Amino acid sequence: xxxxxxxxxxxxxxxxxxxxxxxxxxxxxxxxxxxxxxxxxxxxxxxxxxxxxxxxxxxxxxxxxxxxxxxxxxxxxxxxxxxxxxxxxxxxxxxxxxxxxxxxxxxxxxxxxxxxxxxxxxxxxxxxxxxxxxxxxxxxxxxxxxx
Numbered sequence: 226x227x228x229x230x231x232x233x234x235x236x237x238x239x240x241x242x243x244x245x246x247x248x249x250x251x252x253x254x255x256x257x258x259x260x261x262x263x264x265x266x267x268x269x270x271x272x273x274x275x276x277x278x279x280x281x282x283x284x285x286x287x288x289x290x291x292x293x294x295x296x297x298x299x300x301x302x303x304x305x306x307x308x309x310x311x312x313x314x315x316x317x318x319x320x321x322x323x324x325x326x327x328x329x330x331x332x333x334x335x336x337x338x339x340x341x342x343x344x345x346x347x348x349x350x351x352x353x354x355x356x357x358x359x360x361x362x363x364x365x366x367x368x369x370x371x372x
Contacts, residue, residue, distance in 0.1 A: 232322060235315050242312050249305035253298050257350050260294035264354075284362035288355060295343070295351035303342035310336055 229237075267290055271283045320328040364370050 256298040299343040306337035
């Protein structure tokens with residue numbers, strides 16, 4: 226009785242890595258939704274302890290929530306990209322075994338650095354939220370939101 230072939234083993238490994246990558250990708254989306262969901266109750270709680278008007282603590286808490294989720298999402302994105310990087314040599318092995326003519330394998334992603342994980346197009350959401358909070362804080366300091 227013959228055991229599994231190299232292609233079967235590689236396919237199993239790719240399937241497992243792909244499933245983990247999809248989970249990491251889903252986590253990134255969930256973190257973005259959770260960030261938006263948490264901002265409202267945090268703002269409500271902070272405002273309820275004050276005089277029901279915006280204050281520096283409201284903007285600071287909002288920015289802390291945004292930065293916290295941004296960091297968590299960056300970690301998730303980083304490991305998602307690392308998993309994709311682990312998949313590349315397996316695809317290359319499988320491509321070599323495809324025969325004549327060889328399969329023209331093109332890697333989909335390169336190595337990712339932590340800094341790049343924190344600042345990429347998928348993190349624009351947090352940047353926009355942070356800029357909106359910073360703009361609101363500036364308007365508060367300027368006296369436009371004094372109520």
